[in-house]
Amino acid sequence: MSLPPASDYDVVVVGSGPTGCTYVREVFEQHPTARILLVEAGPRITDPPGGHVKNIADDALRARAQRASEGPSPASPGRPGTRLLGTPEMPAAAVSTNVGGMGAHWTAACPRPGDGERIPFVPADEMDRHLTRAEQLLRVSAHAFDTAPFADEVRRRLAGHFDTGRPASRRVAPMPLAVTIRPDGTGVWSGTDVVLGPAAHDPRVDIVDRCLCLRVLHDGGTVTGVAVRDLEEGGEGRETTVTARAVVVAADALRTPQVLHASGIRPAALGRHLNDQPQIVHAVRLPDDLVTAHRAVTDRTRQDDGGIIPQSGVSWVPFTDDRPFHGQVMQLDASPVPLDGDALVEPGSIVGLGWFCAKDVTADDRVTFSDTEEDAFGMPAPVIHYRYTDRDLATIEAAKKAVAEAGATLGIPLGEAPILLPAGSSLHYQGTTRMGPADDGISVCDTHSRVWDTVGLWVAGNNVIPTATACNPTLTSVALASRGAGALVDHLTS
Template identity: 30%
Template sequence: MTYDVVVVGGGTAGGPLAARLSEDPDRTILLLEAGPVPADDAVPAEVRDGTTLRAAVPGHPLTWSYPALLAPSRPYTVVRGRMMGGSGAINGGAFVRARPEDADGWARRGNDEWSYGRVLPVWRELESDLDHGATDVHGGSGPMPVLRAPQQSPAAEAFHAAAVDLGFGEEPDKNAPGAPGVGPLPRTVVAGIRRNAAMQYLASARHRPNVAVRGDTRALRVRVECGRTTGVEVETAGRGEFVEAREVVLACGAIGSPHLLLLSGIGPAEKLTALGVPVVADLPGVGRDFTDHPQLVVEWRGRPPGAVGRPETFVTVLDFASPGGPAQGDLEILLCEQPIRDLLTGVPGGTGGGALLVSLQGPESRGRISLRSADPYVPPRIEYRYLSEPVDRVRLRHGLRTAVALLRSRAFAGVVDGLVDPGAAAVGDADLDRWMDAQLGTAIHLCGSARMGPADDTGAVVDQYGRVRGVSGLRVADTSILPTVPSRGPGATAVLIGELIARFMRRGD
């Protein structure tokens, strides 16, 4: 059978994309997922449970574990979801839209379909906001349930009060336009259950006669003949197969999609040739100049009585600008009411403490993804190059000092019994820099590894409709196409990408 569209990747963008395309009964869709596709009543407990990150650990069978370098001397393992739902099936469930300034910035780079005014109706259509309902800004009947984290705990109340005491404004609705500040985190965790986008969209769509879903099927490369995509080479249970398609859409995530493009001969010609990969399209931008949010974790010891009831995961968030930073904010501090170890294991340690996650949301540093080998089973080389631009270090240092000031404020006095790290001695720039270099982490919000742009943008890989340059019948639909990482987490934006690319395809763009 030759499918009209094969979507590779059943994650936060791929699931919604396939579901929306299948609304056209005359279009046949095949959704390929490398991991399992469990029935609704067979989703593993650690995936359903939105109060822990038990599945988001290296080596878990439902993840990809990619070796990476965050900085030249900072090796790291990047964990991505490997099941229906992708990383949205294992992450913290945050559902914060890209800021209007982000969307309008992408539009100014020659991608006018992505302006805030054009995407706002899609934002509204895809969500069911359980706090606000249907308004000019929010939707009330979409597939994605959005609910703000509860704020009735000593830690959440202290965090909010401390932020206000330090002079930061309040931001009660993180998904509405306005100045950055402190407010509850919008999430897709409802009654403790993580509601990932693919499951939400495909719950009914997967039963349509024109859509098929195949799990445990790994894409090895896209086949291109005479400049046109003909299908995908895949492997299922050790058996190779070629799946024919009139059009292929890669939605494998910002690591998986550029890796698959490179394996298929689409990327920088000189480097592909050196590895023995036949060149299909010379696109030097594949894997180049990606952005992500560098992150530090400041842990604190709890003072009894600690959190009320079962601790929440990610609860309250402060967005703010560094000195001289952009108006929408370039720093974020996220409150977690559990120690990180408890969060990752799901086993309370009894310390009653928690953590502040400090992220730089507007980094200048750029990373790259490249092939190590033409063998599809060899992971790509991932180099984040965090803090390679000096301004990033200065801004993240400011964010770290702000987090410490929050925890040492009067408002936190009844909750915090001292810092676990970075410790009282780390006050000077040199001390903080040494601690940052040793503890540097990532929010795992990688974007821009196959970015969109107009014809005169030599680094662009796709146009604003997701179409890969120089190859007919091939698109990319995930966060790899974003020109820059949003100044908020990209989970909600990934759903938007699936929705928009489906709309473009259905109208013939």
Template identity: 40%
Template sequence: MSETTIAIVGSGPIGSAYARVLLESLPDARVVMFEAGPQITERPGESVRNIADPDEKARARERSQGPQSGAFRDALGIPATAVVEGMFTARQGTHLFDFGGEGSAHASSFPAAAGATNVGGQGSHWTCAIPRPAFSEKLDFIDDDEWEDLVSTAEDLLHKQSAAFSDSPVGAAIRTLLDREFGAELPEGYGVSTLPVAGDPQPDGTMRWAGADTVLGPLIEPGTGTAARFELRDLHLVRRIAHDGTHVRGLVVEDLRTREESFVEADAVVVAADAFRSPQLLWASGIRPAPLGRYLTEHHVVISTVALDGERMSALVSDDELEAELARRATNPADPVAAVNRIPFSEPGHPYSAQIMYAENPPFPLDASHPAFENRWGYVNMGFGVRKFPRVEDGVTFSDDELDYRGLPNFTIDYSLDADEEREIAEATERLRRAGDALGTFIAEPRLLPFGSSLHFMGTMRAGTDAETSVADPYSRVWGFDNLVVGGNALIPTANTMNPTLTSVAIAVRGARHLAQELGARG
């Protein structure tokens, strides 16, 4: 090989952040990115929420659902009925790991665990909320100045908007009502506010939501210098990392169109294939440090839906303002979220992350006889994120005897709560009740979603300073290897209540800068 080649496994926001930073830092390098799923949008990695045509959007989501999509689902004999209460594919565009057919993972204690298999990964289906971690959620091995630089770079890569929908009068009224209820209990700077999101506001007031395409940026603009050095191969499943125990030589890759296997030589490998499938690939490749798959966390989610109270809302929003807001939203009926508010995590008083989404319609059909049917003021969907403390007992284990539907070592997830975690869930439910009472009338009672529903899986390849309790060093290199780097939410070692992608992109920026330095020094 004359030039430096970096192979990346997974095309979600994290693999894309690596590709972008590496190619912009190393003028002679090339990046080859392998993605097991298909390209589902014309622009690689774009959010499916930007697709206006409902049929096209549904098709893109279906094609992302790996073993739970169309013909593949039928071939595996998976029933086309609910697997977990109220859910078939967990969320549209994703597929359950424990899907119940041949080669399904075993996750009865974490039943809603799911992934997406498509160019852009889950980043083609995400809600785009990108809050910063705070207090004990932050990583203690990165100092504040460097963190500020990393997280701002990550916000730029994701096109952060802190002001999305902030001009919505209904959104502002919701904040006022919540502030009256909670404001006095919250520390300065951590009060009721708008939720930062990733995307670009359009002149008509709608959003173009960010996906991996946003992170890749110039790499997918034909004619740019970096685009010439970037190659994305969809429907290519990475089966094994070839290595000698300390140094990686390349990847064994199967082209899923032809079923042919080939070896791709690489100077460095980045694995960003989600919090279950990345450790699975390491395990399949004989890279099995003791903490691999351990310390699994998510944030538990307590949700409910409330019909906004007309009397309280009309005291804060005029009829004209409401009509103007409804007219604006009518321009984009395919994307019904209209304002996104939050109460962020703070310690010690509010160790929860609350998201309050205003929408014109409830997320489920209401009977015409329901008092809140066609509520003129609309509805809010509320979710309180509750933390899970990392424990070595919670995690994923891999089998040497049983293969999954892709022919990789099958996995089993074991997960349980302790008394402190149960208590925080109960307290969050109580606060959700207060928030709902402050805003209107419950049309869906608060309930805890099945474990795994957050889709924010962390800890299974945690980064840290101690090889006994972490898989990766502070620069995301797998301990003991000089050119194997891992990325994704799996690296987050703390107990988090917030949406983790921004943090994972920031960690990836650090890992990519360090890898670029090392590869540059090696010439």
């Protein structure tokens, strides 16, 4: 389906990633008669819609789904399932375009924010309640890999180095993951199919793929609907309008401000405060004595259906204000891999270390849009302006040191020193439609994600997060979407 089957809805949600689907699910459950339209510019790549590609067992089918997510040709592919934007100041900036958005490709890491990552003007008890709801929607568990044979020893070594002086909530721990473990011990990764739940199959909800939102329509400061274009092959670019009482734009941190710009909704902060997390990576081989002592009682590394059998799990070194970066240590190999000639490495004994840094957020880091040039979808072409401040460079150096120390604690480093990846590599872009407590020119929406001065318009996604974070942002943005959805239901029933 490439154009909406109806012309009038209570709510139109633009973008089918985790936060857009959160709005669909929450409105569906809280408003028993609401008609909801979910529009997505990309194709359906899984059945049910919004599933995670890691759950596709066949390698060729998984690769096909990833390629279909990369957008229109000629595509410049980034990591599988994403398309590079090719911007000089953020060379690794990339997006996915498919039903499920990045929720079909993400690592499923869902740590809670702490210390300075928390939003100061959202009451802590309210935020904690919505974080708990987000964990329910995403099916988050900190115990997914409890049986991984190397995991406890990996965390014991990390804790011995990092935990001194930390409060209990900020100590080394298993990474909370959006994954459901089967009885055989393998995992099913959560995509937005999990978030949608029963809403995905209810007649009150229409999910339309290959349908591009061109503009949010508004009159006198009040939303009236959206204009959309058919992107399906043979659709000849047909355009239509859909009326709605409310619109949620959840098209990611680069394309949500693009839709608002194209709609003539341009608050001063639109596109500003772009926050990418500088990412440092390293890899180590766990020492032979650890591997021998904790070897799994199995020779398998994959299930017949493709599921990876966990050996070393995923561990978390939380952000603190004193150490403003967040670390995750995870199993890299899914099968024996050759190392130093013909020697085979025990599955799970190669672990990757990825440290994300909190960015020094400034208004000058931003995405702007052209009124004369177009992108591959015919929307205003984006230009990213981005740089590291002196504070960023100091944080990056401190994080490199921490990664090297973690690697030395765990085992034998592979390759050279820890590496800073190109800007944009984190895919954790935030801040471009940030929330704020007042319409003071430095925020785009209020604390319930309602766009200032436009009645009936909400924004959603990592782009709403206003703080400098280092942890994976999806759990926070889903929590904020759940909070915003409550205000949207109030709008519909008032």
